[in-house]
Amino acid sequence: MKSIIARAAGLTDVGLKRELNEDSFSTDTKTGLFVVADGMGGHLAGEVASRVAVDLINKSYKKWFDSDAPEEDLFEYPDPSLSKIGNYIQSSIRLANKVIHEMAAEHTDYNGMGTTVAVLAVMPDLIITANVGDSRIYMVRNGEIERLSKDHSIVAEQVEMGIMTDEEAKQSPLRHVLTRNLGSAIHLEAEVFEIEPSSNDRFVLCSDGLTDLVSDDEIQQMVVAEDDPEVLCQNFIDKALTRGAHDNATVVSVYLSDIEKSKSDPFKKMGSILADILTTTQKATKAFKS
């Protein structure tokens, strides 16, 4: 099937305060898989964790997707609320988590390492997003922005429960305390969403180095204003840098093409309607005869 991705780009920057860039990302327009990961843990551990996550998620996803793997063959039990491809993503994240968790337990240098992930998979008839931690996925459709990820942080969970407001969350000293990441526990569930693609959808995956400094409204305006995803990524990084860039910042943006036009062929549609009429008449005649 023809890819519905028009263009995609990714960019990362160490920022102005950190010495190391612990973020990793990947863009693959062929498989339609995009990943952003924000690593944590001292020395080189954060870098290692985010790199391992990005590589392993790509590898397992590609392997299962290419071989059309049955759900029983995946790592750990499949989630019944997801499609098969959705389970490929969920499972690839669980597997990456297990590997990072074991690396952290075995090597003293890697003790306490972990990473967030934000994953986007684009297929002709399905969009899947998955996230762990506070890296986010945004969709801009018909000019409106929507988050397709859920932050796993203490403050986000308190906002969801209604015991903290959005404003309080932004000011909270606990805003960087995560409740889930890859590496800290043996078992992990990613937050997965599945939606139908629509013409000209635009997606942004990013680490908190961006969202700490740029609001959802600003992201929406910047995405709508820029038709080139590569320039968009640069604009986001520049914005973070002008605002102090206290953390590493990473952005991946994916623009879809005009899908509807290629999808519906009026002649084909008429043909199928005629066929429907014929079968209905046949059925009716049969029923009448008997």
Next chain:
Amino acid sequence: MAKLILMFKDQVMQEFPFFRESMTIGRNPENNIQIDNLAVSGHHAKIDKVGSKFILTDLQSTNSTFVNDKKIVSHSLKDRDKIQIGKHVLLFLSSETDRAEQSGSDETMILDTAQQRELLAKQETAAGQGIKKIGVLSFLGNSEIGEVKLIKKLSRIGKADNCEVKLSGLFMGDTAAAISKRPSGYTITFTGGMTKLKVNGQVIKDSVQLNEYDTIELGSYKLQFYQKEAESI
């Protein structure tokens, strides 16, 4: 090492060095810091050491927890913070090394899972939101289908075989509409075919968020959307 000093009416009662990962405060004797006073809940609050930070959390206590006269739900403790519990005050003193580490710490940290589960379980029961809800489509009028639970993150509606909600009809699209469960709730999207999608009588050409008891029309089908408690959870 950080420590807590228990005071009552400016009198020092007891000192508690912070030598573990977590300290609980309450009236019951099993707490690490027991305050035997009726204004204090059985399990009133707790302090967790997360990285170099000390996080105080109120455990939905009856009379609340205050830090420097401000009511808190959770709070990252700073040197010399005054924690008010009932009529008692706990003075938080961080150690030299903690202070050095705390300044300039804007790092992302992970909360220990066991601590977090416990914290969230308490919050959830208190907020009454531990119950998971699932979307349901109820067919109105003359239909054999009755109800369909939206167990999938994405449920397609149409006449194609891969549709979770299968409807027939001459002009029904293979996939006429799709309902997805997103962070903001359930959203219905028109996906194609010659049958119009209406929500509460309005024709929908792209997407709209579904609210409780919205009516959805697709050709001659009329359905109502609502949410109910998921049984298995």
